[in-house]
Amino acid sequence: MVRDIKYLELLSKTFPTIQSASTEIINLEAIMSLPKGTEHFVTDLHGEYESFDHVLRNASGVIKSKVDELFGSDVSVQDKKELCTLIYYPKRKLKLLKIDNKESLNDWYHKTLVLMIKVLSTVSFKYTRSKVRKALPKEYSYIIEELLNESMGERNKEKYIHSILDSIISTDSADCFIIAIAEVIQRLTIDSLHIIGDVYDRGPGAHIIMNTICSYHNCDIQWGNHDIIWMGAAAGSAACMANVVRISLRYANLETLEDGYGINLLPLATFAIDTYKEDLCMPFMPKIGKELVFSEKQKKIISKMHKAITIIQFKLEGQLINRRPDFHMEHRNLLDKIDFDRNRVLVHDDSVPEGYKEYPLCGGEMPTVNPKDPYKLNSEEQEIVDKLVMNFTNNPVLEKHIRCLYAKGSFYKVANGNLLFHGSLPMNPDGSFRKLEILGAFYCGKELYDKLDQLVRIAYFEDRDTRLKKYALDLMWYIWCGPVSPSFDKAKMTTFERYFIKDKKTHEEPKGAYYVLKEDPKVCDRILHEFGINQDNSHIINGHIPVKTLKGESPIKADGKLLVIDGGYAKAYQPETGIAGYTLIYNSFGLLLIQHQPFQSAEHVIKYGEDIISLKKVIEYIPKRKTVGDTDIGKDLAEQVKDLRQLLSAYKTGLIRENL
Numbered sequence: 001m002v003r004d005i006k007y008l009e010l011l012s013k014t015f016p017t018i019q020s021a022s023t024e025i026i027n028l029e030a031i032m033s034l035p036k037g038t039e040h041f042v043t044d045l046h047g048e049y050e051s052f053d054h055v056l057r058n059a060s061g062v063i064k065s066k067v068d069e070l071f072g073s074d075v076s077v078q079d080k081k082e083l084c085t086l087i088y089y090p091k092r093k094l095k096l097l098k099i100d101n102k103e104s105l106n107d108w109y110h111k112t113l114v115l116m117i118k119v120l121s122t123v124s125f126k127y128t129r130s131k132v133r134k135a136l137p138k139e140y141s142y143i144i145e146e147l148l149n150e151s152m153g154e155r156n157k158e159k160y161i162h163s164i165l166d167s168i169i170s171t172d173s174a175d176c177f178i179i180a181i182a183e184v185i186q187r188l189t190i191d192s193l194h195i196i197g198d199v200y201d202r203g204p205g206a207h208i209i210m211n212t213i214c215s216y217h218n219c220d221i222q223w224g225n226h227d228i229i230w231m232g233a234a235a236g237s238a239a240c241m242a243n244v245v246r247i248s249l250r251y252a253n254l255e256t257l258e259d260g261y262g263i264n265l266l267p268l269a270t271f272a273i274d275t276y277k278e279d280l281c282m283p284f285m286p287k288i289g290k291e292l293v294f295s296e297k298q299k300k301i302i303s304k305m306h307k308a309i310t311i312i313q314f315k316l317e318g319q320l321i322n323r324r325p326d327f328h329m330e331h332r333n334l335l336d337k338i339d340f341d342r343n344r345v346l347v348h349d350d351s352v353p354e355g356y357k358e359y360p361l362c363g364g365e366m367p368t369v370n371p372k373d374p375y376k377l378n379s380e381e382q383e384i385v386d387k388l389v390m391n392f393t394n395n396p397v398l399e400k401h402i403r404c405l406y407a408k409g410s411f412y413k414v415a416n417g418n419l420l421f422h423g424s425l426p427m428n429p430d431g432s433f434r435k436l437e438i439l440g441a442f443y444c445g446k447e448l449y450d451k452l453d454q455l456v457r458i459a460y461f462e463d464r465d466t467r468l469k470k471y472a473l474d475l476m477w478y479i480w481c482g483p484v485s486p487s488f489d490k491a492k493m494t495t496f497e498r499y500f501i502k503d504k505k506t507h508e509e510p511k512g513a514y515y516v517l518k519e520d521p522k523v524c525d526r527i528l529h530e531f532g533i534n535q536d537n538s539h540i541i542n543g544h545i546p547v548k549t550l551k552g553e554s555p556i557k558a559d560g561k562l563l564v565i566d567g568g569y570a571k572a573y574q575p576e577t578g579i580a581g582y583t584l585i586y587n588s589f590g591l592l593l594i595q596h597q598p599f600q601s602a603e604h605v606i607k608y609g610e611d612i613i614s615l616k617k618v619i620e621y622i623p624k625r626k627t628v629g630d631t632d633i634g635k636d637l638a639e640q641v642k643d644l645r646q647l648l649s650a651y652k653t654g655l656i657r658e659n660l
Contacts, residue, residue, distance in 0.1 A: 008647050008656055015644065016659035018651045025644045028637045032629035035126040035588035037191025038062070039415070042583055043422070043543030044224070045195065046570035047203025047256060051580060051599040053212065054612060057088040059189040060583035060594045061614040063119075066189075070122050075115070081609035083115055089606050090182035094175055096606065109174040113165055116181045117147045123188045124148065126588070135187050135217075137180045143168070144181065187217055194415065196543045197224025197422030199405075200256075201247050202570045206230075207260030210401040213408065221409035224422040224544065225480055225487035228456070232476030233392045234402040235460040238385050239320050239477040241392050242313035249306040251572070252286035252294060261398045263391045267384050269301060272308035275380075279364045281307045283499045289571050310499060311368055312385060318375035320474050326437055327478050334496045335374035338366075347497065347506055363500040406460060411449045411486060412531070416586070416631050417538040419531050421449070424489040424514035424544070431523055433530070434512070436484040439471065445530045449486060452479060489514060515545070524561035537620065539563050539591075541584060550578035555593065556619060563619070567595060574598060583614075588626045591619040 015021040040060060045052050058064060064084050071080060086093045101108035124132045129145070136144050143164060150157045168177050193216060200206040213219055221227070226247075232240030245268070248257050257263040284306040288294060294302070318333045331348035338345045338361065346356040368378055377385060392398065412421040425445065426434035433444035443451045456479070459472035479485045481493040489512035497506040517523045518540075528538050543566035547555045555564050565584050568577030580598040584591065597613040605611060628634045650656040 004646070005650070005655060008643075008650050011643060011647050012650075012656055012659065015647060018648060018658060021644050021648050021651065025641055025648070028641050028644075031128055032627060032634050032637050032641075034128070034628050036416075036626045036628055036631050036634075037126070038189065038588075039192045039194060039586040040190050040583055041194045041196060041420070041541055041565060041586070042569075042581065043196035044198045044546070044566040044569055044573075044581075045203070045206075045209055046198055046201055046226070046572075047206040047209065047253065048569045048571065048581075049203070049205030049208040049212075050602060051569055051596070051612075052209055054088070054599055054602060054605065055581070055583060055596065056190065056193075056212070057186055058084070058611060059186065060585060060596075061611070061616070062189050062585070063087055063123075063185065064611060066122055067119060070118060071115070078609075081611075083112070083119075084611065085605060085609045086112070086178065087116070087119065087182045087185050088611075089602060090179040092602075092606050094178060106169050109169045109178075110162075110165055112178060113147075113168065113174065113181075116178060116185070117144075120144075120181055120185050120188075121148055123185055127188065132184075132188070135184050137183075140177060140180050144177070144184075191218065192415075193219040194413070194420055194541075195219065195221045196420050196541060196565070197222050198226045198543065199224075200230045201226040201244075202251050202253060202572050204253055204255040205260075206256045207397070207401065210404060214401065214404040219408055220413055220415075221405060222413055222420050222422050223405065223409050223411055223456075223487070225485075227405060227409070228476060228487055229480045231402055231405060231456065231460065232473065232480065234395070234398050235473060235476065236389060236393050237459070237473045237476050238389055239313070239316040239474075240480065241388055242309055242316050242385070243477075243480065244392075245388065246306065246309045246313055249302055249309060250284075250286060252288045252292055252299075252302055254302075261391075261395055263395075264387070265305065267387055268308060269305050271380050271384055272304035273301060275367060276304040276307055276364075279304070279307070281364060283363045284310065287572065291571075307364070308368075310495075311366055312377065312381050314496060315369075315375045315377055315381070316385070317477070320477060322375070324471075324474050324478075327474075327482060329478075329482065332492060332496075333375075335366075335369055338369075338371070338374070340366075340369075340371050345500070347501070359501045359503055359506060361500050362502050402460065406457060411453050411456075412446075414531055414533060417533060417535050418586070419528055419533055419538070419540045421486065421540075421542050422544050423485075423487045423542065424512055424518075425449075425486060425527055425530075426484050426489050427513045427517055427523075429513045429517075431513075431517055431520075431526065434484055436482075438475070446532075452486070483512075518562050519557055521558045521561045524558045528561075537622075541565060546573045546577045547582075548576050548578075549595075550576065555582060560619065563591075563593070565593070584619075588622075590621040593617045593619050 015024055042055065067080050067084055082097065086097065098105060133141060133145060147161065147164060150161055168174050195213065199209050213221065229240050229243050233244045248254060258265065281303040284303040285299060286302045286306065314335055318335055321327060321329045321333050334345055334347065343361045344358050345361055346358050348355065349357040368381060370376060412419065428434050435442040435444040436448055438451055455472040455475050458468060459476050462469040479487050481488050483491055491510040494507050494509055524540055527540060540562045542564060545564060546566045546568050547553050547564055549567065557564060563584060565582040567579045567582035568574045569581040574580055579595050581596045583594040583596070585594060595615040595617070599612045629638065651658060
């Protein structure tokens with residue numbers, strides 16, 4: 001009782017009277033009765049910033065649907081197209097529409113403002129006035145609120161509203177109002193955004209996506225393996241850094257490295273050209289998409305840089321594996337298994353009695369590898385590594401983005417009864433959770449995720465050069481490619497084999513048991529239970545493995561318990577997925593899966609009003625509309641109401657005095 005009184009006395013500082021406590025109870029209980037906000041889930045963006053940006057602007061097609069429902073046949077198809085495009089890209093579309101309507105611009109402004117206010121009213125109805133007010137730009141907040149909260153149909157108010165609109169137009173403020181209203185519509189249509197991993201690699205604009213994420217009003221991230229490798233590079237892991245640079249060169253994705261973060265690749269280029277001047281480096285030719293244009297000379301330089309950083313990566317990884325025997329990855333060290341005289345290599349293979357199988361090497365010579373000490377960097381390589389690590393760790397733009405990943409991110413999230421994670425949960429074939437040894441103790445299931453989360457933060461935020469810091473840095477590389485890592489969960493990452501061995505059997509990366517067991521609803525229930533989720537209609541939502549829609553594969557698995565929503569935002573995956581990404585939407589009526597077709601360009605949308613084609617599928621319909629009270633936020637609000645009722649009782653029984 002004494003402890004409760006002390007807490008209530010603290011609470012009374014915020015609510016000093018019976019009236020103030022009562023008012024807050026009324027306010028919170030009213031909020032709990034509102035429809036729940038709309039959650040959007042996307043995954044595996046892989047630097048495709050234009051597609052991602054458009055999906056946010058059109059709210060995965062939700063804005064178009066609302067415009068169609070709101071206006072129906074009262075507004076022409078063409079006018080609805082133009083209105084939607086104006087909401088998506090207000091600044092750029094305004095320029096075109098003003099030219100098209102220059103003969104009657106004031107009338108067009110008047111009509112457009114009325115239509116946009118109606119759309120804003122529709123998307124804001126489920127929120128409190130306070131929340132809508134906070135979303136409005138301060139300079140226009142009062143006027144937009146007046147327009148929102150006064151009915152156009154009331155005769156007494158009609159003149160008042162038209163007077164406001166006329167004043168907006170006559171003061172040359174119409175453009176600013178249209179832009180402001182469009183941005184608020186975008187913001188309110190998506191209440192919360194969940195990104196289930198892999199912002200980085202392959203596409204050209206991960207840094208642009210990160211700018212959006214860092215400033216987004218309500219967003220969380222569940223780290224993917226490609227995010228982890230960038231986080232490790234920014235924390236100072238040389239092995240992670242080498243992987244980041246290699247992958248960027250493999251896909252000729254230099255925009256993020258050079259333009260986004262200003263990483264200086266000139267020392268690597270100079271070294272590579274000098275070292276591999278006679279080497280064609282054919283296995284290292286970059287995978288270039290149709291949208292990228294490189295000269296033959298540029299391709300050759302990139303391929304030499306690609307090979308140079310790959311050899312450096314193998315050396316750094318070999319050093320790491322040798323100093324971390326507890327990672328049990330010694331079979332992945334292959335440089336010391338090369339017979340340079342015979343040009344052959346021994347690769348670990350459990351299917352043969354000897355444990356290793358010999359293969360001929362391709363991929364050209366390795367002049368920087370010393371057979372007597374294959375994992376030692378030569379002086380030039382060491383200098384390149386030191387400079388690159390310095391570039392990654394002393395980089396204000398990258399630091400801002402990585403801190404954002406840490407602040408908004410984690411390995412998993414439980415949100416409104418759904419479990420979100422990127423890759424897998426390591427399991428044994430019998431369905432039990434697989435254990436990973438970390439610093440002498442064993443972790444599995446939720447405890448494994450929690451322990452890795454802690455150590456990933458130590459790797460970045462610990463300033464002292466302690467043994468724990470060094471271990472955590474090495475562990476970040478293990479999370480990228482280790483066999484019992486939730487972000488990877490495969491027997492091996494066959495990077496060496498793909499470059500240097502032609503036999504494709506050696507390229508296989510056997511997946512962990514989760515990737516088979518996840519099809520079983522009982523296994524999914526066990527995983528949900530492990531994370532404290534026992535309610536009906538709960539789901540595991542993850543990405544990482546592209547859904548091959550072309551082959552008839554479905555993202556809905558385990559009788560709807562598991563939703564795999566990697567549909568191929570990355571252009572590199574679209575030939576096998578057949579689509580260009582999914583958005584999962586969870587609103588007050590249930591779950592919708594939106595399947596996106598490839599996005600042409602923002603310019604095409606703005607010029608022709610042709611939106612991205614998105615197909616909608618209802619996964620789950622909820623007969624009784626969900627309210628804020630049914631959500632995680634609602635549970636917190638209910639606890640606050642409970643505390644406030646105790647405070648109210650304390651006031652009324654004289655245990656605490658009002659502060660009038």
